[in-house]
Amino acid sequence: MNDDPAALLPELLLLAGAVAGLLTGMFVPRGRQRAVAWICAAALAAALAVTVTATGGAAFGSYAPDALTQAARAVVAGGTLLVIALVAAEARGHRREAEAYVLVMLAALGSVLLAGAGDLLVLVPAYLLASIPAYALAGFGKDAPGTEAALKYYLMGAFLGVLMLAGVTLLYGLAGATGYRAAGAALALAPGAAAACAVVLLLAGLLFKAGGVPAHFWVPDVAEGAPVAVAAFVTTVPKIGALAALLRVADELGPGGWDVIVAIVAAATMTLGNLAAFHQDDVRRLLAYSTISQAGYVLVPVAVAQHTALARPAVLFYLAAYAVTNVGAFAVVAATGRGTLDGYRGLGRAAPGLGLALVVCLLGFAGIPPAAVFVAKVLVFAAAWDGGYAWLAVLVLVNTVASLYYYLRWVAVVFRGDPPAAPPPGLARAVACVAAVASLALGVGGGVLLGRAA
Amino acid sequence: MTVLTVVIFLPLAAALGLLAVPRVRGRAATWVWIAVSAADLALVAVMWAGYRGGIGYETRLRWIPTLDAGYHVGVDGLSLPLIALTALLFLVCGVHSLGERRRERAHAALFLFLQSVSLGLFAALDLLLFFVFFDLSIVGMYFVIAGWGHGDRARSALTFFLYTFLGSLALLLGFVGLFLGGGTFDLVELARNPPYAASPGVASLVLLAVGVGLAVKTPVFPVHTWLPPAHTDAPAAGSAILAGILLKMGTYGLARVAMPALPDAWRAHAWLIMAIGLVSVLYGALVALAQPNLKRLVAYTSVNHMGYAVLALGAAGLAPGGGRAGELAVSGAVTQMVSHGLITGALFLLTGVLWDRAGTYDMDRFGGVAGRAPVFAALLAAAAFASLGLPGFSGFIAEFQIFVGVIGAGAVVLGAAAVLGILITAALFLRALQRVLLGGPGELTGRVTDLRPAETAAVAPLLALSVLIGVAPRWLLDVIEPAAAALSSLAGR
Numbered sequence: 045m046n047d048d049p050a051a052l053l054p055e056l057l058l059l060a061g062a063v064a065g066l067l068t069g070m071f072v073p074r075g076r077q078r079a080v081a082w083i084c085a086a087a088l089a090a091a092l093a094v095t096v097t098a099t100g101g102a103a104f105g106s107y108a109p110d111a112l113t114q115a116a117r118a119v120v121a122g123g124t125l126l127v128i129a130l131v132a133a134e135a136r137g138h139r140r141e142a143e144a145y146v147l148v149m150l151a152a153l154g155s156v157l158l159a160g161a162g163d164l165l166v167l168v169p170a171y172l173l174a175s176i177p178a179y180a181l182a183g184f185g186k187d188a189p190g191t192e193a194a195l196k197y198y199l200m201g202a203f204l205g206v207l208m209l210a211g212v213t214l215l216y217g218l219a220g221a222t223g224y225r226a227a228g229a230a231l232a233l234a235p236g237a238a239a240a241c242a243v244v245l246l247l248a249g250l251l252f253k254a255g256g257v258p259a260h261f262w263v264p265d266v267a268e269g270a271p272v273a274v275a276a277f278v279t280t281v282p283k284i285g286a287l288a289a290l291l292r293v294a295d296e297l298g299p300g301g302w303d304v305i306v307a308i309v310a311a312a313t314m315t316l317g318n319l320a321a322f323h324q325d326d327v328r329r330l331l332a333y334s335t336i337s338q339a340g341y342v343l344v345p346v347a348v349a350q351h352t353a354l355a356r357p358a359v360l361f362y363l364a365a366y367a368v369t370n371v372g373a374f375a376v377v378a379a380t381g382r383g384t385l386d387g388y389r390g391l392g393r394a395a396p397g398l399g400l401a402l403v404v405c406l407l408g409f410a411g412i413p414p415a416a417v418f419v420a421k422v423l424v425f426a427a428a429w430d431g432g433y434a435w436l437a438v439l440v441l442v443n444t445v446a447s448l449y450y451y452l453r454w455v456a457v458v459f460r461g462d463p464p465a466a467p468p469p470g471l472a473r474a475v476a477c478v479a480a481v482a483s484l485a486l487g488v489g490g491g492v493l494l495g496r497a498a
Numbered sequence: 499m500t501v502l503t504v505v506i507f508l509p510l511a512a513a514l515g516l517l518a519v520p521r522v523r524g525r526a527a528t529w530v531w532i533a534v535s536a537a538d539l540a541l542v543a544v545m546w547a548g549y550r551g552g553i554g555y556e557t558r559l560r561w562i563p564t565l566d567a568g569y570h571v572g573v574d575g576l577s578l579p580l581i582a583l584t585a586l587l588f589l590v591c592g593v594h595s596l597g598e599r600r601r602e603r604a605h606a607a608l609f610l611f612l613q614s615v616s617l618g619l620f621a622a623l624d625l626l627l628f629f630v631f632f633d634l635s636i637v638g639m640y641f642v643i644a645g646w647g648h649g650d651r652a653r654s655a656l657t658f659f660l661y662t663f664l665g666s667l668a669l670l671l672g673f674v675g676l677f678l679g680g681g682t683f684d685l686v687e688l689a690r691n692p693p694y695a696a697s698p699g700v701a702s703l704v705l706l707a708v709g710v711g712l713a714v715k716t717p718v719f720p721v722h723t724w725l726p727p728a729h730t731d732a733p734a735a736g737s738a739i740l741a742g743i744l745l746k747m748g749t750y751g752l753a754r755v756a757m758p759a760l761p762d763a764w765r766a767h768a769w770l771i772m773a774i775g776l777v778s779v780l781y782g783a784l785v786a787l788a789q790p791n792l793k794r795l796v797a798y799t800s801v802n803h804m805g806y807a808v809l810a811l812g813a814a815g816l817a818p819g820g821g822r823a824g825e826l827a828v829s830g831a832v833t834q835m836v837s838h839g840l841i842t843g844a845l846f847l848l849t850g851v852l853w854d855r856a857g858t859y860d861m862d863r864f865g866g867v868a869g870r871a872p873v874f875a876a877l878l879a880a881a882a883f884a885s886l887g888l889p890g891f892s893g894f895i896a897e898f899q900i901f902v903g904v905i906g907a908g909a910v911v912l913g914a915a916a917v918l919g920i921l922i923t924a925a926l927f928l929r930a931l932q933r934v935l936l937g938g939p940g941e942l943t944g945r946v947t948d949l950r951p952a953e954t955a956a957v958a959p960l961l962a963l964s965v966l967i968g969v970a971p972r973w974l975l976d977v978i979e980p981a982a983a984a985l986s987s988l989a990g991r
Contacts, residue, residue: 412633413629413633422565423564425670429674429678430678441670444667448663459641459644491560494563
């Protein structure tokens with residue numbers, strides 16, 4: 045074991061960015077708080093650069109800076125960078141502008157730690173770090189919908205967090221160790237029912253962060269009630285951490301019965317998410333349910349992670365693809381400021397770039413090539429089939445077709461009707477376009493990245 | 499990088515250019531489309547002249563190493579005729595669209611995008627690449643129908659998208675199955691070492707998935723129900739491309755993917771495939787016979803004509819060890835794809851004239867059009883005769899080869915029953931010609947003016963080429979036959 049702190053440089057950069065941002069925010073007048081955004085963005089860009097150029101770090105006992113963590117770091121840093129721009133567009137001149145950036149940075153740090161945790165006792169604080177700033181962000185607007193969203197989010201998170209803690213306790217009691225690998229080895233000898241119980245409890249917290257059924261109820265409320273930039277953040281970044289963490293638990297803790305439990309959760313998540321999205325006229329709720337179904341698709345390779353080598357690239361690539369697509373879609377909502385499907389009538393003619401970005405993101409969600417999610421979905425199909433869960437692949441297929449219906453409802457509106465007044469160009473529009481281009485670039489050139497991450 | 503890559507992506511580059519330069523608008527955008535398509539066609543002609551057998555103009559680049567998928571393109575005797583057909587049909591659709599008055603810039607960009615997609619599909623030698631273009635063709639056509647169609651276009655476009663997208667995902671599932679069996683998405687390698695040689699059960703399932711995906715696109719009975727509404731509500735140029743190019747992707751996929759990669763399963767189910775083909779032939783013809791709507795009639799004859807191609811490809815699996823009959827059948831199927839593209843493209847562009855002038859396709863409201871619009875009448879009659887397989891047109895060359903191949907492969911009864919399809923087609927086209935062109939003037943006949951120069955210039959080359967193939971087919975068959983022989987021996991091994 046080689047405890048080299050330099051291996052944690054990306055995490056340290058995120059932390060330093062948050063602290064420096066907080067301090068700067070305290071001493072800078074309200075009109076110049078934009079500086080904090082630049083500090084946070086610089087920290088994120090540095091973390092991204094360090095991650096991309098790193099050559100794999102040494103393993104710590106309870107924290108593993110391996111390929112999985114590297115991928116999570118890169119995706120979280122990249123996604124958060126886009127979100128910071130969205131926050132900057134939305135919170136400009138707000139009384140607590142600096143705090144928004146800092147909270148985003150801290151929750152992003154928590155998400156990275158979730159992915160890298162190799163020990164249950166690191167997982168729990170990472171969960172709290174990823175959650176608590178997000179609660180505060182959800183209520184950032186201090187208005188009625190925001191408060192409701194924050195309260196729901198918090199109550200659900202606290203409840204499921206306690207369940208997770210109980211699961212951790214139970215696991216420790218059964219296995220006598222908290223490190224994933226050590227606990228996994230000991231768990232094989234423990235009574236099956238108790239072990240299964242502990243795994244389910246552990247899943248509760250992670251599914252909450254991932255927005256999976258049955259811990260998904262907060263997603264639509266937060267997406268609708270919180271500011272758009274915050275909605276983009278909480279439906280993207282913490283999910284990345286949680287799903288990466290689930291993959292690591294599957295790999296290293298390797299509890300028995302994992303594939304069946306997660307397969308059922310995945311099936312329920314994608315199906316319920318899609319069914320609920322069908323007749324949504326509120327675009328934020330529609331996107332929220334779509335993020336739930338997307339989480340379901342990512343859970344498919346997580347379920348079969350113990351049976352096929354394709355699962356890991358499938359999860360990692362899906363997370364990257366999902367992050368850019370989801371942030372892009374929310375960025376369009378932020379740029380137009382319109383909450384209902386009808387508000388998008390004629391957008392394709394009023395603002396062709398923005399309309400095109402929306403179409404790329406929505407069709408990308410449905411897995412139309414060459415958007416990034418397409419490659420991810422092919423990997424998911426292959427992993428599910430190879431892992432002995434061909435029925436799950438068929439279910440993904442059926443759900444994908446069903447999801448196309450509500451994505452197309454939105455797409456069709458964009459190109460119909462008279463153009464309304466064009467939304468003013470701004471940072472959010474730039475983010476939407478960057479995300480759409482990134483989605484296409486990732487789809488066309490992502491194979492190379494995939495080779496590295498796997 | 500070869501000239502093939504330029505051919506594929508030139509229209510796409512032009513489309514992006516059109517979108518990026520808002521100043522090119524109105525008819526100028528359509529002229530850009532025509533110029534680019536003409537340049538593309540010229541490049542294809544150069545490729546045709548320089549083609550020397552085997553896989554020509556091959557390029558292979560890595561794309562997703564984890565899945566062993568790559569940008570692998572090339573042409574052979576199966577794909578080169580279809581690539582040439584694509585380039586020609588998009589050019590004439592451009593000429594025809596000089597009459598388009600709605601959002602010309604987006605219209606031209608969308609069609610150029612579709613042209614790239616179609617060319618890419620026919621050139622693809624990698625399953626994932628094939629699938630990318632396959633899916634994008636659906637997206638492009640969705641926007642064509644939803645944006646420039648008429649009638650209940652939003653609903654038709656949605657039905658089209660959902661239906662064919664479901665098919666495409668079944669196809670993807672089949673492709674993933676091929677990948678898991680063969681360890682690669684590369685078609686050439688899959689054809690060299692067909693996966694699942696030892697497990698016929700899995701091979702049959704994979705063939706089922708691939709077959710369903712391609713059958714929806716072709717379309718064959720009973721998964722053809724998306725086709726009539728899509729055609730009825732699509733604009734004329736959109737219909738011509740949908741029937742002339744996009745439907746070919748289904749049968750081309752059967753010949754390019756299913757037969758070489760799953761030869762054992764193909765042989766085992768040859769009778770089933772032929773039966774589906776035969777039912778499509780007869781069902782398509784009978785339903786077309788009952789149509790009062792001229793465009794729906796033409797749409798259903800597509801089901802009939804593509805049925806012949808499926809029947810022939812199935813027969814190639816029946817012929818022992820390939821053999822002459824299998825070769826003839828495959829060669830007939832490819833000729834049929836080219837011929838159907840030319841003739842149906844012309845037919846749809848011509849029926850579009852009726853909508854343009856009178857706003858309906860209802861045959862009973864016309865009559866005696868021949869007197870008012872002689873050029874229109876002459877071309878429609880020529881196209882109809884070509885479509886029913888009259889000797890002297892390309893359809894005859896194709897269908898004759900198919901019948902000889904099918905009967906030679908041992909399916910005498912099926913072959914004889916398929917000939918019945920020709921009879922019904924002849925009846926329905928003659929009836930249609932009678933109702934629209936001859937007799938006393940109908941309610942809307944007064945509105946039908948003769949073809950504009952652009953419309954004539956779009957339709958005439960298609961029919962001229964059909965006659966050329968019908969009279970002197972050697973130049974085409976010389977390219978197709980070696981590939982057909984190779985394919986039928988692959989499927990018969």
